[in-house]
Amino acid sequence: MTPQTPRGFRDHVALLYPALMLGVFFVVPFAIMIAVSFFKRNELTFYEPAFVLSNYARLFTPFFGKSFVFSILLSALVGLLVVIVAFPFTYLLTRLRRRTQVYYLVFILSVLSLSEVIIGFTWSTLLSSTAGVSNLLVFVGLLDQPRAWTPSLTALVVGLSYLGFPYTVLVLYPALSRLDPELPEASRMLGASPLRTFFLVVIPVMRSSIISALIMVFVFNLGAYVLPQVLGRPEHWTLSVLITDQAIFQSNMPFAAAMAIVLMILSLMLVAVTLVLGGARSSER
Amino acid sequence: MTRTWSNLFMGLMLLILVAPLLVIAGVSLNAEKQLLFPPVGLSLQWYGELLTQPDWRNAIANSLIIAIISAVLAVSIAFTVAMLFTPERKVDAIVALIRDETVRFNEERALKKRLAELEARVPAAG
Numbered sequence: 001m002t003p004q005t006p007r008g009f010r011d012h013v014a015l016l017y018p019a020l021m022l023g024v025f026f027v028v029p030f031a032i033m034i035a036v037s038f039f040k041r042n043e044l045t046f047y048e049p050a051f052v053l054s055n056y057a058r059l060f061t062p063f064f065g066k067s068f069v070f071s072i073l074l075s076a077l078v079g080l081l082v083v084i085v086a087f088p089f090t091y092l093l094t095r096l097r098r099r100t101q102v103y104y105l106v107f108i109l110s111v112l113s114l115s116e117v118i119i120g121f122t123w124s125t126l127l128s129s130t131a132g133v134s135n136l137l138v139f140v141g142l143l144d145q146p147r148a149w150t151p152s153l154t155a156l157v158v159g160l161s162y163l164g165f166p167y168t169v170l171v172l173y174p175a176l177s178r179l180d181p182e183l184p185e186a187s188r189m190l191g192a193s194p195l196r197t198f199f200l201v202v203i204p205v206m207r208s209s210i211i212s213a214l215i216m217v218f219v220f221n222l223g224a225y226v227l228p229q230v231l232g233r234p235e236h237w238t239l240s241v242l243i244t245d246q247a248i249f250q251s252n253m254p255f256a257a258a259m260a261i262v263l264m265i266l267s268l269m270l271v272a273v274t275l276v277l278g279g280a281r282s283s284e285r
Numbered sequence: 286m287t288r289t290w291s292n293l294f295m296g297l298m299l300l301i302l303v304a305p306l307l308v309i310a311g312v313s314l315n316a317e318k319q320l321l322f323p324p325v326g327l328s329l330q331w332y333g334e335l336l337t338q339p340d341w342r343n344a345i346a347n348s349l350i351i352a353i354i355s356a357v358l359a360v361s362i363a364f365t366v367a368m369l370f371t372p373e374r375k376v377d378a379i380v381a382l383i384r385d386e387t388v389r390f391n392e393e394r395a396l397k398k399r400l401a402e403l404e405a406r407v408p409a410a411g
Contacts, residue, residue: 018365021358089298092291111302114309122305125312131323133304162305194287 037257046253055258064242064259071238072266075221078160082217083210085161086168091202093169094177105173112166120230123159124150127231156232160224164217171216175209211278215271222267239263 040050058064093104114122126132129148137143149155183205187197203210225240239259247256313331315324335341 015365018362021362022366085298088294092295107299107302111306114305118309119305122308125308126304162301165302 033257034261036253037261039254041252041254046251055254056262058255059258059262067237067239067242068263068266070236071222071240071263072270074156074160074236074238075218075267076270078157078164078221079214079218081157082161082164082168083214086165086213087172087203087206087210088198090169090172090176091198094173094179101177105170108166108169111162112170116163116224116226117230119159119163120227123155123162124230127155127158150231151233151236153232153236156228156236159227159231160221163224163227164220167220168213168217171213172206172209175206179205207278211274215274218270219267222263 036047037055038051038053039047040052040054042048059068093101096104127134127149129135129146132146132149134143134146134149138146179202183201184197187201188194192200222238223240224238225244228236228238228241240263243256243259243263246252246259311324314327314329315331317325335345
C-alpha cells in the first residue's frame with residue numbers, strides 16, 4: 001500500500017500545528033540567538049544591534065579552544081561509557097519477566113526525576129572522605145584511611161554518567177524489547193554461548209539504536225552545567241559552564257550566543273561523523 | 286554461570302543507582318538546617334514544612350502544572366512531526382499517512398474476520 005501524496009490546502013492543514021509550534025518555540029528563539037551573536041555588548045541594555053565578528057574572534061584563543069576540546073571529549077567519553085554499561089543492562093532487563101521489567105522502569109524513571117543539582121550533591125557526598133564510599137572500603141579493609149575523590153575528573157565522569165544512564169536505558173529499551181527473541185534463540189541453538197550471542201548477534205542487530213543512544217547521551221552531556229562546577233575542578237569546567245557564566249554573571253549575551261552556536265556546529269559535525277561511520281559499516285556487509 | 290554474572294551485574298547497577306536516592310532520603314531526615322549526611326538527629330520537620338507552608342505548596346503545584354502542560358505540548362508536537370515520515374523513512378504528510386493507515390486497518394480487519402471464519406470451519410470439518 002503506497003501512501004497517496006497529499007494535495008491542496010485541506011490535506012496540509014494538520015501540518016500547521018507542528019509548523020507553528022516549532023516556529024514560535026524553536027525557529028524564532030534560535031534566529032534571535034544567531035542575531036545576538038553578531039551584536040555588540042552594552043553594559044546597560046545587555047546588547048545593541050550591530051554586526052561585529054569580535055564575539056567569534058574571541059573564541060579563537062587557547063583558553064576557549066582548550067575548553068571546546070575538553071567539553072567535546074568529555075561528553076564523548078561519558079557517552080561511550082554510559083552506552084557500554086546501559087546496553088547490556090537494558091538487554092538483560094528486557095529478558096526479565098514483564099512484571100519485574102515494570103518495577104525496573106518505574107525505578108529508572110524515579111532516578112530520571114533527580115535534578116542535576118541533587119545528583120551533584122549526592123555524588124559529592126558519596127565520594128567525600130567524611131561520609132563517602134571510601135569509609136566503607138576502610139571498614140572492609142581495602143583502604144588505610146578514607147579518601148576524598150571529589151572534586152576530580154573521575155567524580156565528574158561518574159556524575160555525568162549517572163545523569164545520562166536513565167535516559168540511555170529509556171532510549172534503548174523500546175528497540176531492545178522489540179528485538180525478535182528468535183534471533184538470540186537461534187544463535188543459542190546453533191551452539192553459541194550467551195556472551196558470543198550478545199556480541200555477535202544482539203549488538204550488530206541493534207547497531208543503529210546504539211549509535212542514536214550514543215549521540216543522545218553526547219548531546220545531553222554537553223548541556224550539563226551544574227555537575228562540572230560541583231564535581232570538577234575549575235580546569236574541568238565545560239563550555240556550558242562558561243556559557244552560563246557569560247550569559248548570567250558577566251551579562252555578555254553576544255559572546256554567550258556565539259559560544260553556543262560554535263558549540264552546536266562542532267557537536268553537529270561530530271554527530272555527522274558518527275552517523276557516517278555507523279552507516280559505512282552497514283554498507284560493508 | 287553466565288546467569289550468575291548477569292544477576293551480579295544487574296544487582297551492582299541497582300546498588301549504584303539507588304545509592305544517591307538513599308543519601309537524599311537520609312539528608313531529608315536531618316534535624317539541622319544543613320545538607321548533612323549521615324543525618325544529624327532524626328526529624329520529619331522538613332516534610333511537615335513542605336506540606337504546610339503555602340510557599341512550598343505553591344511550588345509543588347507550579348511544578349506539577351508546568352510539567353503537565355509541557356509534556357502535553359512536547360508530545361503533541363513531536364508526535365505530529367514524527368508522523369511526517371513513512372515507514373520507509375521518506376518525508377510524507379501526516380494526512381497521507383493517516384489515510385494509508387485507515388485503509389490498512391480496514392484490510393487487516395477484513396483479513397482477520399476471514400481467518401476467524403475459516404478457523405471456525407476447521408473443527409467442523411475435522
